[in-house]
Amino acid sequence: MIGAGKIKQYSNVLDKPLSKGKQEVSSSAFAFLFSELVQYNQTQVDNIAELERRLEDAGYAVGARVLELLCHRDKGNRRETRLLGILSFVHSTVWKVLFGKVADSLEKGTEHEDEYMISEKELLVNRFISIPKDMGTFNCGAFVAGIVRGVLDGAGFPAVVTAHFVPMEGQHRPRTTILIKFGEEVLRREARLEHGNFNDLVKAIIATPADVKYTISFLHSAYDLSHE
Amino acid sequence: MAAIYSLYIINKSGGLIFYKDYGSAGRMDTNDSLRVASLWHSMHAISQQLSPTVGCLGIELLEADTFDLHCFQSLTGTKLFVVCEPGTQHMEGLLKVIYELYTDYVLKNPFYEMEMPIRCELFDINLSQAIQKDRVALLGR
Secondary structure (H helix, E strand, O other), rough: OOEOEEEEOOHHHHHHHOOOOOOOHEEEEEEHHHHHHHHHHHHHHOOOHHHHHHHHHHHHHHHHHHHHHHHHHHOOOOOOOOHHHHHHHHHHHHHHHHOOOOOOOOOOOOOOOOEEEEOOOHHHHHHHOOOOOOHHHOOOOOOHHHHHHHHHHHHOEEEEEEEEEOOOOOOOEEEEEEEEOOOOHHHHHHHHHHHHHHHHHHHHHOOOOOOOEEEEEEEOOOOEEEEO | OOOEEEEEOOOOOOEEEEEHHOOOOOOOOHHHHHHHHHHHHHHHHHHHHOOOOOOOOOOOOEEOOOOOEEEEOOOOOOOOEEEOOOOOOOOHHHHHHHHHHHHHHOOOOOOOOOOOOOHHHHHHHHHHHHHHHHHHHHHHH
């Protein structure tokens, strides 16, 4: 066979390492493609809410695939099961693969427990897009919101994800905030997991001999018990 | 005093799709600017035909007593031209920069309809930044 021995032969296709792929694509090519996507969808709808929904659906398909790929390629077939874990996965890993950088910020909503926000000063999809005045608060970031929803849904964190423009002081352009509102069941499960950890902690303390001193430190969501 | 008086962008059939004036000199009302645009379009086309050189692409610079007019024509027939103070240098470079902004912020915008007047916020913002930068560079020269 020509070239045999040069390329390692894998008997099973699943053993083959997944290629990193080409890391960069032309920003112009993407901008034109995205512009066409928006224009096409615009011809298919008769109101803005519908357009937003269609863009979100297009993004959803991307998100579902990205999750699958990244879990396999970067995380050794493991996926996040905790709320903060999956959020930081979206904020850093997913963002880095899709947009070449980590998102500007990840915050927890101040008013509601179940809301989280990923903000970006200049979202890649919005880079060349000016929204006409008559379209009100429409944001093409709906596509990115769809991607986030796809990732979260695929990982078992059903959520409602929306994109909003948020005006910034001293800036010409508003930033885009991706608002994530998790489903009730997600928070209930999260609370249960937290609770489970707490039970473990109590058990550990009871099992510790009385003469051992210990400190408890609270890290993010997990309890860490270390002996002195 | 501003070196650039005004900027025009005309589509391939001679319709004015963008007009902006800078400074007080040479200010025009909407009708006048439309007239200048279509007049320039025709003159440009005629100049191509009349030129003794083969493969002439039309007038690039018109010099008058009180102003200079620099014109840039893209491959698709869209023309950009600036009216400026006589003897202003480096206008070709500025026109290229403006054309680049046009391709970025107008043509990549899904809400812009081809050949129609340009109403893109990002284009306006970046254009005024480019003009500002050009002015600063001019002062430095």
